[in-house]
Amino acid sequence: MRRDTFQAIADPTRREILSMIAYQSLNVNSVAENFDVSRTAIYKHIKILTECGLIVMKQEGRERYCEARMEKLTEVADWIEQYRKFWTNKLDSLENYLEELQAKNKKDGK
Numbered sequence: 001m002r003r004d005t006f007q008a009i010a011d012p013t014r015r016e017i018l019s020m021i022a023y024q025s026l027n028v029n030s031v032a033e034n035f036d037v038s039r040t041a042i043y044k045h046i047k048i049l050t051e052c053g054l055i056v057m058k059q060e061g062r063e064r065y066c067e068a069r070m071e072k073l074t075e076v077a078d079w080i081e082q083y084r085k086f087w088t089n090k091l092d093s094l095e096n097y098l099e100e101l102q103a104k105n106k107k108d109g110k
Helices: 005-009 012-021 028-032 039-051 070-107
Strands: 055-060 063-068
Touching: 005 012, 005 039, 005 070, 012 028, 012 039, 012 055, 012 063, 028 039, 028 063, 039 055
Parallel strands: none
Antiparallel strands: 055 063
16 A cells, blocks of 8 residues: 555654654654554554655664654645635635725715
């Protein structure tokens, strides 16, 4: 099964893992210590994030470190942008309409 970025960020645990390693790489045990689930569950989340390209694993001695690849979130940002533009236009139209109503009410003495 091919996984994509949207599947990766659909889970709150995976989003939290990404947040944790966004600014510093952490070993897998350090990541797992922050959750009340089994290490096996965390390993599965990390595997999904790795398959999606959001995390790369680096071996340093006996430790494996997770490093975030946030540039992969560009796909999500691009998808969201289309809706941001849509809602910005809708809200601008509403603002214009309300301003027209206020101007009309002032003109009518209300």
